[in-house]
Amino acid sequence: MSIRVRSTAPTDERSREALRGRPAAEHRPSENVARPEGDLAFSISDLNLWYSGKQALTGVGLDIPRKMVTALIGPSGCGKSTLLRCLNRMNDLIPGVTIEGTVTYRNANIYGSEVDPVEVRRRIGMVFQKPNPFPKSIYDNVAFGARVNGFRGNLDDLVESSLKRAALWEEVKDDLKKSGLALSGGQQQRLCIARALANNPDVILMDEPCSALDPIATLRIEDLMRELATDYTIVVVTHNMQQAARVSDYTAFMLTDEEITGQLIEYAPTETMFTQPADQRTEAYISGRFG
Amino acid sequence: MALASSPDGSDLSRAIRKRPLSRPGESLIMLSLVLCAAVSIATTFAIVYVLFADAIGFFQEISFWHFFNPGNEWQTLFNPRSFGVWELVLGTVNVTLWSMLIALPLGLAAAVYLSEYAHVQTRRFLKPLLELLAGVPTVVYANFALTFISDDVLLPLFGDSVSFFNSLSASIMLGVMILPIIASVSEDAMASVPRDLREAAYGLGATRLEVAFRVVFPAAISGIMAAILLAIARVIGETMIVAVAAGSTPTLSLSPLESIQTMTGYMLQVALGDAARGTTDYTSLFAVGALLFLMTFVLNVAAQIIVRRFREAYE
Amino acid sequence: MAVAGTTPDSVTLRAEGGVARRQAWSRASRYILLVATLLGLVVLVILGIDNAIVGIPSLDWDFLSNYPSRFAERAGIRSSILGSVWVLVFTVIFAIPVAVGAAVWMEEFAPQNGILTTVRLNIANLAGVPSIIYGILGLAVFVRLMELGPSILAGALTLALMILPMTVITSVEAINQVPPSIREGSLALGATRWQTVWNHVLPGAMPGIMTGTILAVARAAGETAALIMIGAFTFIAFDPSLSFHGLLDSFTTLPIQVYNWTIRPQPEFRANAAAGIIVLMIAVIGLNALALVVRDRLRRN
Numbered sequence: 001m002s003i004r005v006r007s008t009a010p011t012d013e014r015s016r017e018a019l020r021g022r023p024a025a026e027h028r029p030s031e032n033v034a035r036p037e038g039d040l041a042f043s044i045s046d047l048n049l050w051y052s053g054k055q056a057l058t059g060v061g062l063d064i065p066r067k068m069v070t071a072l073i074g075p076s077g078c079g080k081s082t083l084l085r086c087l088n089r090m091n092d093l094i095p096g097v098t099i100e101g102t103v104t105y106r107n108a109n110i111y112g113s114e115v116d117p118v119e120v121r122r123r124i125g126m127v128f129q130k131p132n133p134f135p136k137s138i139y140d141n142v143a144f145g146a147r148v149n150g151f152r153g154n155l156d157d158l159v160e161s162s163l164k165r166a167a168l169w170e171e172v173k174d175d176l177k178k179s180g181l182a183l184s185g186g187q188q189q190r191l192c193i194a195r196a197l198a199n200n201p202d203v204i205l206m207d208e209p210c211s212a213l214d215p216i217a218t219l220r221i222e223d224l225m226r227e228l229a230t231d232y233t234i235v236v237v238t239h240n241m242q243q244a245a246r247v248s249d250y251t252a253f254m255l256t257d258e259e260i261t262g263q264l265i266e267y268a269p270t271e272t273m274f275t276q277p278a279d280q281r282t283e284a285y286i287s288g289r290f291g
Numbered sequence: 292m293a294l295a296s297s298p299d300g301s302d303l304s305r306a307i308r309k310r311p312l313s314r315p316g317e318s319l320i321m322l323s324l325v326l327c328a329a330v331s332i333a334t335t336f337a338i339v340y341v342l343f344a345d346a347i348g349f350f351q352e353i354s355f356w357h358f359f360n361p362g363n364e365w366q367t368l369f370n371p372r373s374f375g376v377w378e379l380v381l382g383t384v385n386v387t388l389w390s391m392l393i394a395l396p397l398g399l400a401a402a403v404y405l406s407e408y409a410h411v412q413t414r415r416f417l418k419p420l421l422e423l424l425a426g427v428p429t430v431v432y433a434n435f436a437l438t439f440i441s442d443d444v445l446l447p448l449f450g451d452s453v454s455f456f457n458s459l460s461a462s463i464m465l466g467v468m469i470l471p472i473i474a475s476v477s478e479d480a481m482a483s484v485p486r487d488l489r490e491a492a493y494g495l496g497a498t499r500l501e502v503a504f505r506v507v508f509p510a511a512i513s514g515i516m517a518a519i520l521l522a523i524a525r526v527i528g529e530t531m532i533v534a535v536a537a538g539s540t541p542t543l544s545l546s547p548l549e550s551i552q553t554m555t556g557y558m559l560q561v562a563l564g565d566a567a568r569g570t571t572d573y574t575s576l577f578a579v580g581a582l583l584f585l586m587t588f589v590l591n592v593a594a595q596i597i598v599r600r601f602r603e604a605y606e
Numbered sequence: 607m608a609v610a611g612t613t614p615d616s617v618t619l620r621a622e623g624g625v626a627r628r629q630a631w632s633r634a635s636r637y638i639l640l641v642a643t644l645l646g647l648v649v650l651v652i653l654g655i656d657n658a659i660v661g662i663p664s665l666d667w668d669f670l671s672n673y674p675s676r677f678a679e680r681a682g683i684r685s686s687i688l689g690s691v692w693v694l695v696f697t698v699i700f701a702i703p704v705a706v707g708a709a710v711w712m713e714e715f716a717p718q719n720g721i722l723t724t725v726r727l728n729i730a731n732l733a734g735v736p737s738i739i740y741g742i743l744g745l746a747v748f749v750r751l752m753e754l755g756p757s758i759l760a761g762a763l764t765l766a767l768m769i770l771p772m773t774v775i776t777s778v779e780a781i782n783q784v785p786p787s788i789r790e791g792s793l794a795l796g797a798t799r800w801q802t803v804w805n806h807v808l809p810g811a812m813p814g815i816m817t818g819t820i821l822a823v824a825r826a827a828g829e830t831a832a833l834i835m836i837g838a839f840t841f842i843a844f845d846p847s848l849s850f851h852g853l854l855d856s857f858t859t860l861p862i863q864v865y866n867w868t869i870r871p872q873p874e875f876r877a878n879a880a881a882g883i884i885v886l887m888i889a890v891i892g893l894n895a896l897a898l899v900v901r902d903r904l905r906r907n
């Protein structure tokens with residue numbers, strides 16, 4: 001794997017700057033970053049990421065509260081997906097990625113040298129933009145994680161409870177042998193959520209989970225997110241501001257401008273963000289003036 | 292015209308290409324181009340005609356039932372002669388079986404390695420090298436099977452239980468020969484498995500090995516089937532390796548250590564002898580050839596159908 | 607601003623238990639699969655070393671310039687090399703124009719209907735026909751029906767039919783690589799379709815066509831079974847003549863000579879076979895390398 005991960009903050013100032021290709025002083029972290037109270041799921045600080053030398057995240061720092069829904073919003077290409085994929089080390093899979101900074105999850109640095117990415121992804125599940133069930137039966141889709149993990153309990157029960165949590169059980173309980181691909185788009189996405197839940201994760205990362213779905217299916221997924229937030233931490237990327245407003249407790253607004261790519265502009269409780277944005281760029285975005 | 296409705300350019304160029312010819316002299320050129328394409332059709336007709344015309348001559352002498360009766364030997368040298376083709380077919384099945392047993396695990400391992408593990412540069416370097424294995428003249432493999440594999444490896448290893456000419460030495464080199472077919476056709480199939488299936492599996496905490504064998508491999512299975520069929524077609528059509536190393540004694544055996552004869556091996560044997568035109572020896576060449584042609588034809592068509600279905604599923 | 611949040615319980619995220627074991631397998635699998643990938647190449651290397659050891663002592667000027675002989679130490683590959691070169695030259699002369707013509711018709715002129723589909727499927731299937739069947743075709747049509755005998759002409763025609771499908775397929779790919787904008791530009795200037803093809807499409811497709819041709823020649827250069835089938839397994843102790851009548855001379859080729867020496871029971875001939883293999887492999891690997899170079903060089907221009 002040709003990833004070069006640099007954990008924790010400044011080690012060697014010169015090599016950092018060589019990698020960035022730009023003086024570090026130019027970017028000053030935003031002051032409009034709220035610090036949630038209570039338990040935290042993630043604590044991100046000074047996170048920078050480059051795709052083959054091209055910077056995609058600059059100095060991102062925020063705390064993500066546990067058992068709540070946090071939304072990442074911002075115009076397309078501002079680095080939302082990139083940030084989300086940093087939280088379970090999915091970016092490791094892309095050749096030529098360099099990551100610098102810290103992402104702490106329950107007091108462990110996800111990019112620490114001893115950390116195993118497979119262990120990270122087992123605990124931090126992910127749902128993708130386009131529903132991507134495996135070309136296998138519904139049952140095998142949900143059982144996939146358990147099977148690779150050598151699960152010893154009752155697989156049938158696990159499949160049933162996961163499908164129930166994902167609000168899909170009633171629709172598919174008679175057809176568990178049917179291919180996952182035979183379901184509708186919304187059902188496929190709930191199958192993907194059930195598949196993630198079956199791993200018994202703490203956190204579910206969702207990257208625009210509704211962008212490929214019709215409005216009714218979208219509403220079902222949004223309800224599901226609210227329901228799941230009682231037990232799970234959810235981080236959801238969305239380009240739909242109404243959705244962020246409907247489902248999230250906290251919202252982070254990201255932006256790429258001419259000078260700085262992938263920066264965090266503002267982070268606040270969702271209500272505050274949508275009623276009294278602190279930064280005028282946030283205001284411009286949520287009032288639909290760009291993006 | 293399609294111009295207005297097709298902004299993407301590809302239909303546009305099609306439409307322009309279909310413009311009528313504007314010089315009369317060019318119709319002569321056009322005629323010769325059509326004739327060039329017709330050569331391929333004519334070749335197919337010629338193959339079918341040549342094979343089946345003389346095969347019919349053969350079946351006027353030897354009954355169909357005699358030919359396909361598994362109880363009959365293939366014994367063409369002494370009287371009473373007998374033409375039970377099963378011994379040759381089984382010789383072909385013998386080398387196919389053992390060469391696939393060797394090439395399949397190695398070829399699939401190579402495909403998985405190249406598609407799921409190798410860095411871009413490693414792949415760019417390894418692939419042409421691997422492809423070279425299919426470009427080596429088969430007479431070279433044949434020589435190596437006889438003088439090295441059989442003489443220097445198998446005889447010391449198995450002693451008296453292996454005959455000097457044996458199916459295993461041929462099968463090993465046939466396996467090396469088809470390795471690149473299995474590897475590159477399967478790798479193409481694996482490479483066209485959508486990226487998001489891999490991401491889904493990694494996102495569930497699967498390791499690279501699990502992603503490769505539990506997700507990518509099953510999703511590419513029909514492409515892999517096509518690779519296997521193409522490789523089998525290549526093995527059953529190969530002549531020099533089996534003619535040199537596998538022996539010339541038709542038997543109903545699947546043992547790798549015995550001397551056997553394949554369909555192609557028999558055909559070469561007839562060609563090396565001086566079978567006079569019209570004799571049963573001569574026409575038997577065409578009967579066996581027709582059977583071989585049918586077998587490779589079916590395998591190739593099946594592989595093409597599978598590949599087309601697979602492409603449709605993912606594009 | 608709110609008070610900073612806390613994290614009561616800690617995890618290590620280290621690979622432990624099952625995950626550690628699975629990751630260990632996964633890491634090991636990289637090397638296991640790499641070894642499996644390289645195994646075939648290892649056989650090729652052993653083959654090369656074995657033939658080098660056995661063959662290099664016999665590989666001298668005499669070996670290259672002598673005719674075959676009953677005596678191993680006097681036998682050489684002069685007539686088989688000349689035969690190979692002669693047959694291959696005519697194979698290319700026969701096959702390439704027809705292959706390119708067929709490809710041009712299919713890509714540039716053919717009506718989009720069942721005929722084109724039939725031609726395509728037909729060529730794909732011909733590419734899978736075993737070479738020994740082409741040998742039977744050559745035997746029946748060129749040697750017997752056209753009464754050319756086991757001649758250079760019959761051999762070249764047989765090999766030309768054999769490599770035709772693969773050269774059509776590579777030519778079609780090469781023509782497809784030429785961007786449509788080039789055609790549009792030419793046609794917009796008032797060129798006819800044939801002028802466009804001749805002046806713009808074919809030059810653009812040349813690298814691909816050349817590469818495909820060289821690879822096809824490499825394949826034909828190693829072909830043995832089809833030529834034995836038409837009766838080229840003969841003892842030749844003369845050079846092919848450069849006249850038109852020379853085309854009707856019988857011939858032998860390097861792979862046939864290697865085969866001949868391989869099946870001799872006398873061990874002395876093993877060195878001859880190995881030396882012949884060295885020459886053949888240098889030619890085939892050289893052609894493959896040349897194909898890669900031509901593709902890179904012409905693509906850059």
Ligand SMILES: Nc1ncnc2c1ncn2[C@@H]1O[C@H](COP(=O)(O)OP(=O)(O)O)[C@@H](O)[C@H]1O
Binds near residue numbers: 076
């Ligand atoms: N795999 C990749 N390789 C190179 N650049 C990438 C890759 N993925 C994303 N990028 C770039 O990083 C920037 C942020 O992308 P992304 O995180 O996908 O944005 P968002 O999800 O906010 O639309 C974009 O400029 C995009 O082009």
Ligand SMILES: [Mg+2]
Binds near residue numbers: 081237
């Ligand atoms: Mg995105």
